[in-house]
Amino acid sequence: MYGKAVLLGARYWRYVVGAALLCLLPLFLLWSMVPAPSPAVPNSAGVSVDIWRWEPILREMVKREGLNEEHVAVLLAIIMQESGGTAADVMQSSESAGLPPGAITDPAASIRQGVAHWKNVWNIAKGLGITDLGTIVQAYNYGPGWLYYMKDNGGIGTEDLRKSFSRQHTNRTSCGWRSPYCYGDYTYAVKVMSFFQTLQGTASNDALYRQVMAEALKYKGWPYQWGGETPNTSFDCSGLLKWSFAAAGISLPRTAQEQYRYTRRINESELRPGDLVFFTGTSDHAFISHVGLYVGNGQMYNSNSSGVGYSDLRSAAWRSKIYGYGRVWAGGKQ
Structure with a gap:
């Protein structure tokens, strides 16, 4: 009996497979009509989605300090560089307040101090006639002294000047990959400006949203x-x-x-x-x-x-x- 069944199966296999395919065809057609979700695409240039949860309070602090909205994107880029949006001291602003690193444990307080620190270096730069954004960004890491140093050295922070400033402000000569430039991070502005370029595209989407909502709310x-x-x-x-x-x-x-x-x-x-x-x-x-x-x-x-x-x-x-x-x-x- 088993051998006969095998022979019959071999003889009629085309019909069996054909019938099975006919049964499955409606399912294939139905499935093809369903739009399958595409893979989620992460933010470009390594910008973490974690930074966006701090945007509302960042905007509030920027407004409170009397700065315009153009500062939001660069401050988000600073958050990305400082913590990726995940640390309690999200803007790593403790030291700018005269505290030990990581002393601030409330993200809102960190943002409040970080924006105040940014406003301070921004206003000092304006007073000194320094307009290069990357140079001002470096002052968030180096402190206001960097801006006075730049005033005497052309106003634009080249890599050589960033290294020179770092060497002058530390007694250490060993600090890993930064050695011997152990004060601050002489590559800080380059990293932040890379994130900033990415976030500028997002800022254009903020403007788009405001336009869309302005129209939609009419109805x-x-x-x-x-x-x-x-x-x-x-x-x-x-x-x-x-x-x-x-x-x-x-x-x-x-x-x-x-x-x-x-x-x-x-x-x-x-x-x-x-x-x-x-x-x-x-x-x-x-x-x-x-x-x-x-x-x-x-x-x-x-x-x-x-x-x-x-x-x-x-x-x-x-x-x-x-x-x-x-x-x-x-x-x-x-």
């Missing part, structure tokens, strides 16, 4: 309209975003599913205001069936059956249907 309280994509009709979810991004010069595709494919995949931990949040299962018209604009603090701005306005992403009704997150940069598609 707060308007009714939801299936298929709506202009103020003449009101809006559905993707129509509201397409219209609002167009006001900022960005052309998004029309549907939520198309907008999902258009944007760069990010993790939830990377979410920033201006990112898009995508949902599945909110209706049966498409796999990606809803989209909203992330505005921070667990909230999104969107058009849903309740109308145009804010929704809490932490509520069970929304959170259970989140499919993924996407980012549109000011330069267009990523």
Whole structure:
């Protein structure tokens, strides 16, 4: 019996395999319609996502010190260099307050002192007529004395001058890779400016978000309209975003599913205001069936059956249907 079964199997194997493939074909077709999440893309140039959690308090401290928003990106770059956003003394600002290294254990206090220290070196640089940003950044590490040294040496901190200043301010000659330049880090400005160049692209996205929200808020309280994509009709979810991004010069595709494919995949931990949040299962018209604009603090701005306005992403009704997150940069598609 076993031998006969084997012979029959060998004779009819083509039909068996063919039938199996026919059974599986609908499953393959269905799966091909589901947009698989792309791998999350980390921030470029090694900039850690951990620094972004400090951005709100950093902006607050910058404003409190009377500095303009242009300082935020360079201070975020300093945080990246000092701690990667993970240490308690997140700006490593204890020494600038006359304390031992790491003495500040509250991140908010560290940022407050770090911004005050930055303002001090910034104002000294202005008073001395020093305008080179890298030279001023180096003063965050070396202290204000570096700026007076630079005033007497041309105003732009070359590597040779950074090494010379370091040699003059230490009695040590052995400190690992920095030897014999053991005071501070003579490569500090180069590292911070590298992060700063990356973060400038992010700053342009902050401006994009403000433009998009300025347009979207005009329609707060308007009714939801299936298929709506202009103020003449009101809006559905993707129509509201397409219209609002167009006001900022960005052309998004029309549907939520198309907008999902258009944007760069990010993790939830990377979410920033201006990112898009995508949902599945909110209706049966498409796999990606809803989209909203992330505005921070667990909230999104969107058009849903309740109308145009804010929704809490932490509520069970929304959170259970989140499919993924996407980012549109000011330069267009990523």
